[in-house]
Structures are given as structure tokens and as C-alpha cells.
Amino acid sequence: MADIKKETMRKLLAKLAESMTLVGPSDNGKVVEYKKTDADSVLMDDRISYKSPKEFYFPQTEKLLTFSRDEAVENTDVPPTVIFGAKPCDLEALRVMNAVFMEGRYADPFFDRHMSQNLIIGVGCLKKKPGCFCDELGLDMEFSDFCDIMLTDTGDTYKVEHLSEKGEKALAQLPETAKVTCANKRTAKKPDGDVIGLSADIEDITLFDSVNWSDLTATCQGCGMCTYICPTCHCFEFKDVSKDGCVERYRCWDSCIYPKFTLHASGHNPRASRADRYRQRVLHKYLYVKKNTGHAACTGCGRCLRSCPVGVNIKTVAKAVMEVAK
Ligand code: SF4
Numbered sequence: 001m002a003d004i005k006k007e008t009m010r011k012l013l014a015k016l017a018e019s020m021t022l023v024g025p026s027d028n029g030k031v032v033e034y035k036k037t038d039a040d041s042v043l044m045d046d047r048i049s050y051k052s053p054k055e056f057y058f059p060q061t062e063k064l065l066t067f068s069r070d071e072a073v074e075n076t077d078v079p080p081t082v083i084f085g086a087k088p089c090d091l092e093a094l095r096v097m098n099a100v101f102m103e104g105r106y107a108d109p110f111f112d113r114h115m116s117q118n119l120i121i122g123v124g125c126l127k128k129k130p131g132c133f134c135d136e137l138g139l140d141m142e143f144s145d146f147c148d149i150m151l152t153d154t155g156d157t158y159k160v161e162h163l164s165e166k167g168e169k170a171l172a173q174l175p176e177t178a179k180v181t182c183a184n185k186r187t188a189k190k191p192d193g194d195v196i197g198l199s200a201d202i203e204d205i206t207l208f209d210s211v212n213w214s215d216l217t218a219t220c221q222g223c224g225m226c227t228y229i230c231p232t233c234h235c236f237e238f239k240d241v242s243k244d245g246c247v248e249r250y251r252c253w254d255s256c257i258y259p260k261f262t263l264h265a266s267g268h269n270p271r272a273s274r275a276d277r278y279r280q281r282v283l284h285k286y287l288y289v290k291k292n293t294g295h296a297a298c299t300g301c302g303r304c305l306r307s308c309p310v311g312v313n314i315k316t317v318a319k320a321v322m323e324v325a326k
């Protein structure tokens with residue numbers, strides 16, 4: 001690892017922003033949000049943004065194709081983007097998303113384009129924030145290797161290490177006086193282990209009736225905020241829009257919390273109640289994705305807890321399920 005001053009990091013970001021879009025945590029006066037910004041405005045403190053950087057590699061609305069009677073043209077217009085300041089929980093979420101979109105039977109070319117165009121600069125957390133529980137899931141709040149450059153905040157400076165060729169090339173743009181050789185030497189610490197993790201051996205069907213899902217989710221309003229704000233939620237639908245004699249096909253985020261998500265054309269809905277849908281959310285996160293990819297689809301970022309208008313706490317629900325599953 002090498003140390004560079006935060007002001008030098010700003011200069012590097014300014015240099016990178018000459019040819020790439022820069023996004024990072026910014027204070028809009030009410031909340032810290034992830035947005036397109038400039039090197040002078042990007043936050044370099046330990047606050048966590050209310051949303052994760054997910055929309056910059058899995059946009060909320062993304063044009064996939066334009067098609068006419070004769071041809072379909074894929075949208076390959078993905079702007080190269082520097083994502084600065086991603087927290088370890090968000091980097092672990094990106095690992096989950098990458099496993100879902102790239103390591104299954106089919107690789108998603110649109111997600112792949114974002115991954116190859118983006119330069120991701122992570123920053124370790126200095127302390128847990130209210131609602132965070134990454135450590136209870138066995139994750140290291142200071143470090144993740146699922147990025148190009150990892151920073152450790154030491155006050156006026158960052159300890160810097162690169163974890164990819166892309167990261168190394170970016171650091172080569174530092175001014176001559178600040179040039180650093182800083183290949184990664186670290187691996188993530190394993191804190192106390194995963195205290196929530198549902199074992200992949202559990203038969204999910206046994207949890208359908210043995211857990212009182214209605215009681216656990218009685219206050220849920222079905223607004224879907226928790227799914228939109230979650231860095232690992234990745235459900236989507238397609239929308240076709242007519243434009244200039246052609247049709248444009250968009251991929252848009254969807255949510256398993258909404259009643260129409262599983263509504264069949266016949267009118268039958270296999271997840272008719274809100275409790276059924278929240279059950280799907282919990283078991284998908286802690287069981288199904290884990291069975292499919294080896295990673296739970298929750299990184300304990302705490303965003304859903306902090307944003308739920310009625311205080312539903314997925315950790316409490318998951319722990320209650322775990323008690324029944326033991
Ligand atoms: S944010 Fe809260 S109220 Fe809204 S769907 Fe999620 S758990 Fe339910």
C-alpha cells in the first residue's frame with residue numbers, strides 16, 4: 001500500500017473525468033446521494049449514501065434495443081464511468097450482481113458492458129453506521145477486493161492499493177511527484193462469521209408454513225422502497241416504446257413486493273398476499289441466490305432498514321426465520 005493525499009486523489013479524479021463520467025457520494029443539503037459530480041464536490045468522508053451506486057452499472061431504465069420491421073439494433077452506448085467511494089458492502093453487492101448476470105447459464109451483455117467500461121474505486125468504512133450489519137454477515141467493513149482500486153481513509157490521506165490492471169493504469173495518471181507502486185497485498189478479514197446465513201441445505205418449502213410471515217411483515221405497506229434501494233436487488237421487466245416509426249425496448253427495475261410481479265395472465269397469483277411476497281424477498285436473498293451463486297444477496301448495508309417508512313427490519317425477520325430453520 002502507498003499513501004496519497006486526498007487533494008492528490010481529487011486531482012486524479014479530475015484527470016479521469018476528462019474522458020469519463022465521474023460519479024460519487026455528494027451532499028445535496030438533505031442527504032448523501034450517489035450522483036454524477038465533479039472532483040471538487042465528491043465527498044471524501046465516512047458518510048454512507050442513502051442509495052448505493054447500483055444504478056451506474058444496472059440502470060433503473062436502460063435502452064436495450066431499437067427495432068423496426070427489418071432489423072434490431074442493440075444499444076452499445078455505455079459511457080465509461082468512474083464510480084468513486086463505493087463502500088465494501090456495495091462492492092460485495094456488485095460481486096453478487098456479477099455472479100447473477102455473468103456467471104449463470106447466460107451472460108448479460110449489457111451488464112458486461114458496464115462492468116468493462118467502469119472504473120470502480122472503493123473506500124473502506126471507518127465505523128458502522130446505524131442500521132449496518134455487514135459484520136454480522138461475515139463481511140469486512142474495511143476492505144473488499146471486488147473493485148479496481150481500494151482506498152483506506154486515514155484522515156488527510158488515503159492508503160491506496162490497486163486490484164486490477166484498470167486500477168493500475170488509472171493510478172499511473174497520478175502526477176509524477178505522487179507516483180505510487182501499490183499492488184494489493186490484503187485480503188478481506190473474516191469477522192465473526194455469518195450469524196444470519198440460512199444454510200443452503202434448508203428446504204425452503206418447510207419455511208413457507210412454519211414461519212409466521214404475516215406477523216413478521218404485518219406493518220409492511222408494499223411500497224417497494226426496500227427493493228429499489230437495495231444494492232443486490234435485480235428484478236426487472238421490459239417496456240416497449242414507439243418512437244420515430246421504430247420500437248425501443250427498455251429494461252426497467254421491478255420489485256417482487258408488487259402484487260403484479262407474479263400475476264399470471266389467467267388471473268391466478270401464486271404470491272397473492274404481501275406476506276407471501278415478503279417471504280419471497282427474504283428467502284431469495286438469504287437462500288435462493290446463495291444456493292445459485294454461493295453468495296447471499298444481502299450485504300448488511302442497512303439501507304432498507306433506514307429507508308422503510310414503517311421500520312420493517314429484514315435482519316430481524318431473517319433472524320426469526322433462522323430460529324425456526326434451526
Ligand atoms: S420499504 Fe418497508 S413498507 Fe415498503 S415494501 Fe419494503 S418492507 Fe414494506
Ligand code: SF4
Nearest residue numbers: 230298299301302304
Ligand atoms: S436487504 Fe437491506 S441490508 Fe441487505 S443488502 Fe439489501 S438494502 Fe442492504
